[in-house]
Amino acid sequence: MAQTDFIAKQALEKFKHPDTTADGEVRASVHLKKLETLWFNTGTLCNLECTHCYIESSPRNDRLAYITTDEVRAYLDEIKHDHWGTQEIGFTGGEPFMNPEIISMLELSLTRGFQTLVLTNGMRPMQKQSEHLLNLRAQFNNQLHLRISLDHYTPPHHEQERGIRSWQPTLQGLKWLSDHKFKISVAGRSLWNEDETHIRAGFAKLFNDQNIAIDAHDPIQLVIFPEMDETAEVPEITTQCWGILDLSPDAMMCASSRMVVKRKNTSHPIVLSCTLLPYDPQFELGKTLSDSKKEIKLNHPHCAKFCVLGGGSCSKSQT
Secondary structure (H helix, E strand, C coil), rough: CCHHHHHHHHHHHHHCCCCCCCCCCCCCCECCCCCCCCEEEECCCCCCCCCCCCCCCCCCCCEEECCCCCCCHHHHHHHHCCCCCEEEEEEECCHHHHCCHHHHHHHHHHCCCCEEEEEEEECHCCCCCCCCHHHHHHHHHEEEEEECCCCCCHHHHHHHHHHCHHHHHHHHHHHHHHHHCEEEEEEECCCCCCHHHHHHHHHHHHHHHHCCCEEECCCCCEEEEEECCCCCCCCEECCCCHHHHHCCCCCCHHHHHEEECCCCCCCCCCCCCCCCCCCCCHHECCCHHHHHHEEEEECCHHHHHHHHHHHCCCCCCCC
């Protein structure tokens, strides 16, 4: 076993018990308050293979299969039938625009009246759909929101994460969206030990130089995601932590969202607690949204580092 795998296994070991921490304290948990955002993972295949991809997307990873429009429709029907009150539908991957049914899924979501968010790298798979995107933009205006992954405001750091020759195509896609007045935002990373003020200033200069219509100082238009490292030492979250940190469990991502995935060689999608834990079976909640009302125990390092301590959320698309 590689050293990093051994460390990761040790880090996960202390989060193993769903109800108590390694010190025997009561582990924190979160209840679904309201399903504000339902995510669909369109599949793990991607045109890139990033260094720190939490879902290990790549041109070869098909552990999560392409979801279909009919499968998406079934969940949107459930939202309507059971009066869930969901406002937003999100599409993530992999690279969503590699899914051959992405445009029909977007059109379905938009036609049903949902705010619709797509997380994309903005490269060739998205750009090949430019005509369809322009049609959706004309018909649904700002109801469609695209968030582009631009890890850093400089090419070397972005390409350190995304691979050589990834900067210019991403910037080209972002500029095209801005020029055509799409509702857009950018997702950056905090990998390089810069404080947030410095990061936002760097992006602000880039957006100004490139005439990209994004306010880098708006936390919705420029999202800086905390990093997730399963090998890092992360404190467990107990029930007492809510008071110590002055946080509410209702502010956590799993209090307001769920993600639908379809595993390879399975006949039906399943619902997970959130977007961050696509492979861990203990966070599988069932086949339907009704099944997913279960209490979520925060027994994973990502729960602590990304959500509780990092304040991260994959949504926040609405102003």
